[in-house]
Amino acid sequence: GAVVSQHPSRVICKSGTSVKIECRSLDFQATTMFWYRQFPKKSLMLMATSNEGSKATYEQGVEKDKFLINHASLTLSTLTVTSAHPEDSSFYICSARARLAETGELFFGEGSRLTVL
Amino acid sequence: GQQLNQSPQSMFIQEGEDVSMNCTSSSIFNTWLWYKQDPGEGPVLLIALYKAGELTSNGRLTAQFGITRKDSFLNISASIPSDVGIYFCARQGAQKLVFGQGTRLTINP
Numbered sequence: 001g002a003v004v005s006q007h008p009s010r011v012i013c014k015s016g017t018s019v020k021i022e023c024r025s026l027d028f029q030a031t032t033m034f035w036y037r038q039f040p041k042k043s044l045m046l047m048a049t050s051n052e053g054s055k056a057t058y059e060q061g062v063e064k065d066k067f068l069i070n071h072a073s074l075t076l077s078t079l080t081v082t083s084a085h086p087e088d089s090s091f092y093i094c095s096a097r098a099r100l101a102e103t104g105e106l107f108f109g110e111g112s113r114l115t116v117l
Numbered sequence: 118g119q120q121l122n123q124s125p126q127s128m129f130i131q132e133g134e135d136v137s138m139n140c141t142s143s144s145i146f147n148t149w150l151w152y153k154q155d156p157g158e159g160p161v162l163l164i165a166l167y168k169a170g171e172l173t174s175n176g177r178l179t180a181q182f183g184i185t186r187k188d189s190f191l192n193i194s195a196s197i198p199s200d201v202g203i204y205f206c207a208r209q210g211a212q213k214l215v216f217g218q219g220t221r222l223t224i225n226p
Contacts (some may be wrong), residue, residue: 004159006159032212034213034214041221042218042219043205043216043217043218043219044160044205044216046213046214046215049212049213091157093159093160095159095214105162105165106162106214107162108152108159108160108161109159110158110159111157111158111159113157
């Protein structure tokens with residue numbers, strides 16, 4: 001089946017630094033990728049929709065200057081958490097939709113756990 | 118926004134028991150999806166439902182798309198230890214996927 005890979009799987013950083021998380025579709029081209037955030041024991045909350053070659057669409061309440069999304073190619077989207085603070089600590093998960101997917105099935109990455117000290 | 122109400126929030130069962138969980142919504146959807154998430158991992162699709170009334174099985178898992186298109190259930194028969202995890206229902210919109218609150222399944226051996 002389709003594989004979506006995230007890197008890094010875990011990252012610890014100091015408050016005030018920026019962290020980049022990569023999401024790659026390994027065996028298909030992804031026109032659209034999605035970024036989710038998940039707090040402990042909570043559901044996945046959609047942060048933004050990333051479209052290849054255009055600006056990301058952010059969900060209400062998500063700061064676009066805080067969470068920078070770039071989808072420069074059909075196989076890679078990146079999420080950069082800028083000037084990270086402890087409250088940004090969370091599990092970030094990406095998903096990707098295959099370019100020609102008729103059903104629109106999404107494939108999820110393994111997630112990236114960010115801890116901000 | 119359009120909310121999905123998933124229940125129960127958690128379940129504690131004995132190995133071998135059957136499990137049932139459901140999802141309801143105030144809105145009509147065209148697609149219901151059921152995912153499982155293991156600790157520290159991303160969700161994995163278990164079953165996708167596309168038609169009202171559709172009943173689909175995947176091994177010991179069975180899911181149904183309610184006839185009103187506002188609800189769905191997932192059953193797991195003869196639970197085993199590897200069934201432990203969080204199960205999410207989700208609805209597929211035009212672009213986005215929206216998740217229910219999740220059902221955390223714990224199995225006592």
